[in-house]
Amino acid sequence: MKMLTRAATAAVTMAAGLTFGAGPASATDCEPNCANPDTVEPVRQLNPYITIGVLRQSCGTMMSHSVDSTPVRLTVANRTRTPFVxxxxxxxGSRESARTLQPPATVNITTYRGHAWEVASTTGTCLSQFVISDDSTRSYVTYG
Structure with missing residues (x-):
């Protein structure tokens, strides 16, 4: 399974390219400003290219709910060029347990079915949200 996951990650990374963090499409896409390209973050949704055992959500208000006490191992990988939180x-519905993922980083977290997660820019702008599936025992989310 690990070999298959690594092969799929490598293939999709090559096919998708590393577009997030490559720079803004226009001056209106900059946050906080475009004067210093080292501090520019694109203001748009960050779409994961591999998701297993999660339900993707649009950015907005969300909260965790309890499905049962089954622990789920969540792996989140940052293959972009930009750190995210x-x-x-x-x-x-409040944000908790902030963890910054510098690229290239992977983190493993024990969570539970029904738990809600958010990926945000380092300035706090929501980029992506997902919920652990009600039937999941292992979940993967890879951005890049």
Whole structure:
């Protein structure tokens, strides 16, 4: 399974390219400004190219819910050129457990079915959200 996952990741990385963080499409896509390209973050959704055991959500209000007490190993990989922050949303919808993933980074987290997660820029702008599937035992999300 590890070999298959690595092969799929490599193939999709090559096919998709590393477009997130490559620079803004226009001056209106810059955050906080375009004067210094080292601090520019594209303001757009970050779409994962590999998702297993998660349900993708549009950025917006979301909260974790309890399905059962089955632990799920969540692996999140940052294959972009830009750091991002991974947040867990509690049952009230508040962000918690912030963890910055510098590229190239992979993190393994024990979570639970129904838990909500968000990937945000280092300035706090939501880029992507997902929820651990109700039947998942292992989840993968790779950005890049």
């Amino acid at each position: 991974l947040y867990w949303h509690n049952t009230s």
